[in-house]
Amino acid sequence: MELPRDPYGDLVRSGPGAAAARRLGLPVPARLRRYAPGQELLTGPALVLRVGAAPLAADVAAWLAAAGARVLDDLDAAGGERLGAVVVDASAARRVPDLARLRELLAPAFRCTAHGGRVLVLGAVPAEAGVPGAGPDGEPGEGFGEGFGDVEGRSVQQALDGLVRTLGKEARGGTTVNLLRVAAGAGAALRSPLEFLLSARAAFVSGQPLLVGPAPAPPPARGRRVVVVTGAARGIGAAIAEVAARDGAHVVCADVAAAGEQLARVANRVRGSALPLDVTAEGAPRALAEHLRRRFGGADAVVHNAGVTRDRSFVNLDESAWDTVLGVNLAAPLRLTAELLRTDGALAPGARFVCLSSINGLAGAKGQANYAASKAGLVGLVQALAEPLARRGMAANAVAPGFIETPMTAAMPPLPREVGRRASSLQQGGLPVDVAEVVAWLASPGAAGVDGQVLRVDGQHLTGA
Numbered sequence: 001m002e003l004p005r006d007p008y009g010d011l012v013r014s015g016p017g018a019a020a021a022r023r024l025g026l027p028v029p030a031r032l033r034r035y036a037p038g039q040e041l042l043t044g045p046a047l048v049l050r051v052g053a054a055p056l057a058a059d060v061a062a063w064l065a066a067a068g069a070r071v072l073d074d075l076d077a078a079g080g081e082r083l084g085a086v087v088v089d090a091s092a093a094r095r096v097p098d099l100a101r102l103r104e105l106l107a108p109a110f111r112c113t114a115h116g117g118r119v120l121v122l123g124a125v126p127a128e129a130g131v132p133g134a135g136p137d138g139e140p141g142e143g144f145g146e147g148f149g150d151v152e153g154r155s156v157q158q159a160l161d162g163l164v165r166t167l168g169k170e171a172r173g174g175t176t177v178n179l180l181r182v183a184a185g186a187g188a189a190l191r192s193p194l195e196f197l198l199s200a201r202a203a204f205v206s207g208q209p210l211l212v213g214p215a216p217a218p219p220p221a222r223g224r225r226v227v228v229v230t231g232a233a234r235g236i237g238a239a240i241a242e243v244a245a246r247d248g249a250h251v252v253c254a255d256v257a258a259a260g261e262q263l264a265r266v267a268n269r270v271r272g273s274a275l276p277l278d279v280t281a282e283g284a285p286r287a288l289a290e291h292l293r294r295r296f297g298g299a300d301a302v303v304h305n306a307g308v309t310r311d312r313s314f315v316n317l318d319e320s321a322w323d324t325v326l327g328v329n330l331a332a333p334l335r336l337t338a339e340l341l342r343t344d345g346a347l348a349p350g351a352r353f354v355c356l357s358s359i360n361g362l363a364g365a366k367g368q369a370n371y372a373a374s375k376a377g378l379v380g381l382v383q384a385l386a387e388p389l390a391r392r393g394m395a396a397n398a399v400a401p402g403f404i405e406t407p408m409t410a411a412m413p414p415l416p417r418e419v420g421r422r423a424s425s426l427q428q429g430g431l432p433v434d435v436a437e438v439v440a441w442l443a444s445p446g447a448a449g450v451d452g453q454v455l456r457v458d459g460q461h462l463t464g465a
């Protein structure tokens, strides 16, 4: 697919343009480091810092070393080399002075991150940190008395959120900053989220928390994974199909019959199969469930990507614009998911659902009452599914893209388009592949500890932050 260009970005990254932009104080978006086959996980050494007991740091250091990183526990050992990653284990932080210690350790390292570096803070889940005596020091927390729990512990863990969101905004050179909230008992389920967020695959994910919990027991291995992507004929759906296929899956590329030729091209390119399917059709849930059961013995992942917009101010939205958008974006994923769960053999053990939400669903967007309602509805869908699916060893998550360079955003009027592009910490639009990387990871067995979450892929867009 020919990608829409970012002429401003090209101009200010070049010699004279860059100098002028610096003089005028204009944004200079960094070139993001994206995944390429055979690439090293990091561009420089990984510094693993410990705040207090830091119960996760030893495993983290071992995993990073196994992934080929040079792991340091002291900034001086870098000898002036720029850091590929800084990982801070603050999961045991419960007291305000712990935050001072975090600042003391992290601030000098934060200055030394490489271009495209990664900063990852590991925290506890605030609600778990509020349970008295749950912290590594076993202290109940003071000052509030019986029945309050560890108010300070919970506050300190929540403080990490504000810190990370701020560092995301202050980071330069394509460096991203994220918070992994590690639930009690997550154990080895932390490894894949950690490596994913540190990798170039997460180039457009910054300034947000992600919760990882214990993973269900892995299902018995079967052959090649089968991933269904709706709306796969173009745009983000086609990119998801490509990344999932690159990662080894057979991709069932579904789209409306009218997208026939384009759909066939994508399916051929990814060596998958094409499935003409209007997700809103009466018989679509049954047809999909039967197809997956008969042809593949069940899908390992289902990506609800098909989506439409019909923008108008709320008072001018007619019934058709409302029904079309809610029908494709929300009612169809609800119906398809219900039927797949009801049909024996339509889903493989450990199946994972991923829904394409949007930052406009999190924040609201003028002229998009129908779209924002549908995309927020998908957040409700994955949250409602999380626990019941976890009991079956399955999971559902949502991805909320921000400004992505697609034909849809290329068609925007120039001024709002330019504002939309720059209004994020990374000061540029993302590419369809950035969303696809996150979706493909959430659809993979590695993300087994991630359930009921919404992961933004928006370069920390100012919208809904």
Ligand SMILES: NC(=O)c1ccc[n+]([C@@H]2O[C@H](COP(=O)([O-])OP(=O)(O)OC[C@H]3O[C@@H](n4cnc5c(N)ncnc54)[C@H](O)[C@@H]3O)[C@@H](O)[C@H]2O)c1
Residues within 6 Å of the ligand: 230, 231, 232, 233, 234, 235, 236, 237, 254, 255, 256, 259, 277, 278, 279, 280, 304, 305, 306, 307, 308, 328, 356, 357, 358, 359, 400, 401, 402, 403, 404, 405, 406, 407, 408, 409
């Ligand atoms: N492009 C962005 O910046 C952006 C931002 C946030 C969220 N999203 C979401 O990501 C998803 C993909 O967006 P995109 O920009 O690639 O859109 P797109 O319009 O380029 O592609 C959407 C695809 O869905 C298909 N589709 C539409 N109705 C369908 C139906 N009834 N049944 C089956 N397929 C159907 C279309 O034929 C098309 O191939 C959408 O859910 C969108 O809301 C996109």
